[in-house]
Amino acid sequence: MRELLKNIQIRVNERIYLKDPESSDLGRSIINHSIKLIHELGIESFTFKKLAFALNTTESTVYRYFENKHNLLLYILSWYWGWLEYEIVLSTMNISDPTDRIQKTIEAISDPLKNELVHNYVDLKGLHEIVIAESPKSFLTKEVDLENEIGFFVNYKRICDRIVKNIQEINSEYPYSKTLALTIIQCANQHRFFASHFPNLTNISSEGKELHAFLSDLVLKTIQNNK
């Protein structure tokens, strides 16, 4: 079953790119090398010139696929959220108890790579670290409202919606289901960063193994039905 995921096509809003990178070898290579380089250099030091050099091509070629590096970042993040949704769907499939299901979802979000997943051309581990270190920069901009309107964040929002529904199944009276859903996703990534760089500020170890326990406990205690 998981074999299927290897080749699955993740849908990304087509206004993020100028030319679909999935439509050519070069395009896939751009994504592939972008993940490697952004992971290595950070988005600030990453440039299309460096990317072009790594690809043995020129800046102008890269610009034919993406308007700028911000959109390229949006693309790979959106791809990640799309991919993660598949992961969540697969891992919660056939689980009828909503509490069990939210546990599985939290697990998928906090440790998405535990299943030794391999993807055809995407380095999922590098991508996950980009999500941890760079994703807030994708929306903390002055252009966020515009980009949101165009639909650049739909893949992320779909995951939120899923969790919200799951929370409401467990306790339909809990008034902050949306806020709590956001908290789960954001905390999972954030605490991984803190675990790596500010170990004194957290009880999560650098491998992040306690993340699931922390979040499950937090969520379940918060939405349990006793007032």
Add this chain to the structure above:
Amino acid sequence: MRELLKNIQIRVNERIYLKDPESSDLGRSIINHSIKLIHELGIESFTFKKLAFALNTTESTVYRYFENKHNLLLYILSWYWGWLEYEIVLSTMNISDPTDRIQKTIEAISDPLKNELVHNYVDLKGLHEIVIAESPKSFLTKEVDLENEIGFFVNYKRICDRIVKNIQEINSEYPYSKTLALTIIQCANQHRFFASHFPNLTNISSEGKELHAFLSDLVLKTIQNNK
């Protein structure tokens, strides 16, 4: 009592700046105008050139105070955390019940400006919005470990420590006090951003008035002592 805060000197790690901006009118003016401009333009579009223009001076003058705009951002954020600590200390003073105290602390973090605070030369409202929109960028960098070692984030860490101690007073057995403390601070700012730009993803309104209720409920339910 709050009058005292108007003139209080907030201590900021001296390696963040080249020349202490508190030491001259020009320095204070740099901070003052930086807050205005970063708030207005966002840190990406903010430049020392624009700042110098607003100050009626030149880039080289600004460079005598700060090595680069990243350090300037670190300065004003560090100043904010220093200031917020005073706020927390004042608002929890003489409150002996730790549960009451954490409530007050959460209130100070989620709505730091409710007391119509005025500061001598710092635009606290603008500053708070910078914290919301830009603070993750201050540590999500490749230089974070180095900067952390130098002590650029101590003001932030001190607030975390306070909350951790407060949590432990309420329940000394709760194993994730540090992680929860971080969660409170990070969520408070994050959810304000989402409330403004992704209203569909949260139950918090744009004024953020539900933030305190959400966080209090979350924290107290999580650390309550029944297993």
Add this chain to the structure above:
DNA sequence: TAATAAACGATAGTAATACTCTTAATAATA
């Protein structure tokens, strides 16, 4: 298989950014 269109590589060029350096003018202090 030839014609035609699309994609790509190579090169040049521009405005802005993020600085550094030097020198002259002004203000503070001894």
Add this chain to the structure above:
DNA sequence: TATTATTAAGAGTATTACTATCGTTTATTA
């Protein structure tokens, strides 16, 4: 009044983030 520190003004550099042009290659289709 002399000395020192501080600031203003200007020039200069490497890099970034693009845009534009133009052949050449590759793919499509007639």
